[in-house]
Amino acid sequence: MRNAFADEATKLSAEDSRIVLLSGDIGNRLFDKFKGQNGRRFFNCGVAEANMMGVAAGMALSGLRPIIYTITPFTTTRCYEQIRVDACYQNVPVTIVGTGSGLSYADLGPTHHSCEDLAIMRVLPNMTVLAPADEVELRQCLRAALQQEGPVYIRIGKKGEAVTPKKDDHFEIGRSITVKEGSDVCLVSTGILLPIVVKASEILSSQGVNARVESFHTVKPLDEKTIMNVFTDYPVVAVVEEHNKIGGLAGSIAEWLARQAPMKGRLISFGTDDEFMHEVGSQSYARKKYGLTEENIAHQVLAAYKHT
Amino acid sequence: MELEKLQEIASEIRGRIISTSHRTKTPHLGSCLSCVDILVAVYFHSLQIDPKKPRDPERDRFILSKGHGAAALFQVLAMKGFYPESMLDSYGEDGGIFAEHPPTPDHLAGIEAATGSLGHGLPIGLGMALSARIQKQSYKVVALLSDGECNEGSVWEAAMMAAAQKVDNLMVVIDFNKWQATGRSEEILALTPLVDKWRAFGWDACEINGHDMGALVEVLTKEKNSEGKPVAVIAHTVKGKGVSFMEDDNNWHYRIPSKEELVSAHKELGLVK
Numbered sequence: 269m270r271n272a273f274a275d276e277a278t279k280l281s282a283e284d285s286r287i288v289l290l291s292g293d294i295g296n297r298l299f300d301k302f303k304g305q306n307g308r309r310f311f312n313c314g315v316a317e318a319n320m321m322g323v324a325a326g327m328a329l330s331g332l333r334p335i336i337y338t339i340t341p342f343t344t345t346r347c348y349e350q351i352r353v354d355a356c357y358q359n360v361p362v363t364i365v366g367t368g369s370g371l372s373y374a375d376l377g378p379t380h381h382s383c384e385d386l387a388i389m390r391v392l393p394n395m396t397v398l399a400p401a402d403e404v405e406l407r408q409c410l411r412a413a414l415q416q417e418g419p420v421y422i423r424i425g426k427k428g429e430a431v432t433p434k435k436d437d438h439f440e441i442g443r444s445i446t447v448k449e450g451s452d453v454c455l456v457s458t459g460i461l462l463p464i465v466v467k468a469s470e471i472l473s474s475q476g477v478n479a480r481v482e483s484f485h486t487v488k489p490l491d492e493k494t495i496m497n498v499f500t501d502y503p504v505v506a507v508v509e510e511h512n513k514i515g516g517l518a519g520s521i522a523e524w525l526a527r528q529a530p531m532k533g534r535l536i537s538f539g540t541d542d543e544f545m546h547e548v549g550s551q552s553y554a555r556k557k558y559g560l561t562e563e564n565i566a567h568q569v570l571a572a573y574k575h576t
Numbered sequence: 577m578e579l580e581k582l583q584e585i586a587s588e589i590r591g592r593i594i595s596t597s598h599r600t601k602t603p604h605l606g607s608c609l610s611c612v613d614i615l616v617a618v619y620f621h622s623l624q625i626d627p628k629k630p631r632d633p634e635r636d637r638f639i640l641s642k643g644h645g646a647a648a649l650f651q652v653l654a655m656k657g658f659y660p661e662s663m664l665d666s667y668g669e670d671g672g673i674f675a676e677h678p679p680t681p682d683h684l685a686g687i688e689a690a691t692g693s694l695g696h697g698l699p700i701g702l703g704m705a706l707s708a709r710i711q712k713q714s715y716k717v718v719a720l721l722s723d724g725e726c727n728e729g730s731v732w733e734a735a736m737m738a739a740a741q742k743v744d745n746l747m748v749v750i751d752f753n754k755w756q757a758t759g760r761s762e763e764i765l766a767l768t769p770l771v772d773k774w775r776a777f778g779w780d781a782c783e784i785n786g787h788d789m790g791a792l793v794e795v796l797t798k799e800k801n802s803e804g805k806p807v808a809v810i811a812h813t814v815k816g817k818g819v820s821f822m823e824d825d826n827n828w829h830y831r832i833p834s835k836e837e838l839v840s841a842h843k844e845l846g847l848v849k
Contacts, residue, residue: 309710313737314736314737314740316737319702319730322700322702325700326702326704326705326706327703327710330708330711334703353690353693354699358680
């Protein structure tokens with residue numbers, strides 16, 4: 269995904285001279301092409317993320333469209349106050365990109381994990397929160413983000429994420445994409461777990477349960493229309509995210525549900541536990557530890573469905 | 577504008593700040609009074625800022641990074657003509673715009689950044705200064721910081737990036753009044769030698785008397801240095817400047833003047849005929 273990000277940012281910067289790229293001393297060679305095309309519009313801001321965020325806000329206040337890029341914890345928690353005040357309070361068009369989100373950097377330890385970012389970013393007024401599933405969605409997200417008049421956060425993976433073919437890939441911020449139709453249950457995925465969610469739907473299908481799959485590339489603003497429809501139409505709605513079960517998309521939907529009259533659908537959620545992962549492991553190991561596998565998702569959804 | 581006239585404006589602004597503090601119970605009087613001369617030199621002499629065109633892309637930018645000096649800035653902006661002085665009658669009222677810190681640029685003409693959380697103004701100012709380079713504009717950016725604000729790491733992050741980028745249209749002025757909220761700035765975090773610190777960070781740094789209008793005007797209008805360095809001006813100031821019983825007394829960081837104190841202050845400032 270990060271290669272697609274660099275490529276799309278380079279393309280977009282050729283179309284829009286307001287685009288500036290700021291990186292926090294990562295992406296060695298990743299931005300060579302961008303730098304080659306727009307040397308004046310690339311800044312390696314060093315390992316100084318609070319300043320990088322403030323610089324980006326100053327640029328946005330001066331009519332530019334800055335993108336800031338580094339590993340997710342450092343572009344979110346590290347400079348959260350600057351995001352809150354400089355970008356959100358002033359409501360300026362800064363695009364904040366966090367790479368290696370969720371458990372992408374499982375083997376680097378909890379300093380580099382990011383299972384809180386959706387929660388802390390979506391609570392900020394004026395902030396739009398995007399979590400593309402793959403490089404196709406990422407390119408769409410980035411293009412749309414740069415058209416916004418306020419701040420946008422985009423959480424992305426690292427590299428090699430599979431692209432999921434979809435029934436319809438029309439993109440609009442705040443409108444989920446239907447990956448496949450289904451009549452029995454609904455699986456709602458946000459971010460890079462989409463291929464696993466699609467595989468879970470295939471397992472369910474083999475068990476005679478027909479699952480609809482939605483890709484929620486936008487966490488905020490919440491696509492209330494789709495949520496209303498799926499909780500009206502399906503007895504089980506499963507939300508899957510590589511994020512703490514607290515505060516992410518499932519949390520957002522639960523808040524929304526609590527404000528409605530009782531609905532048909534039951535919400536079940538898949539995410540990481542409320543803990544730091546102390547043992548070493550790969551991303552797939554970490555996903556397995558937290559039940560973010562197609563087998564577990566299918567198993568739990570099936571059990572919930574049979575219970576209805 | 578002549579120096580004498582600038583000094584008169586400064587006294588008038590000081591009087592208005594003290595009146596407003598008395599009337600609305602707004603704190604940070606000492607911090608406001610220490611930076612009045614700097615604000616007056618900036619807005620009434622040195623920077624190219626037209627209140628009729630507050631969003632002119634070519635305007636010079638001033639950022640009050642020490643946002644708790646807002647009560648001073650609000651008076652200066654009104655007198656400069658960004659908004660009617662009568663707007664300040666609603667200072668501190670429920671539903672009004674004048675808080676203890678500056679609002680966002682979208683909410684009040686003349687404000688360049690919503691400061692109040694310390695350590696934000698210089699990074700934002702650096703972004704604005706770099707934007708001038710990217711967009712081939714010639715404006716300059718001045719950020720006013722307090723000495724206590726230099727506790728914040730983000731100030732020094734920005735200082736290093738500005739030097740690395742050879743940003744020559746950015747100036748920092750430190751309102752060095754030797755106090756922060758609860759004590760001597762030197763005792764809380766070792767701050768001095770401040771001028772050497774900025775030089776060590778790659779800036780062209782100098783020290784002046786921050787109440788000497790002539791010195792302020794000179795340094796604020798100085799031509800860009802030939803080495804492409806950003807400029808740091810360490811302005812030695814007195815907290816509570818202009819009123820003998822407030823000067824260098826840190827109680828006035830939070831204290832509100834009584835009616836009697838207001839009258840005495842106005843007398844000392846030569847505002848009572």
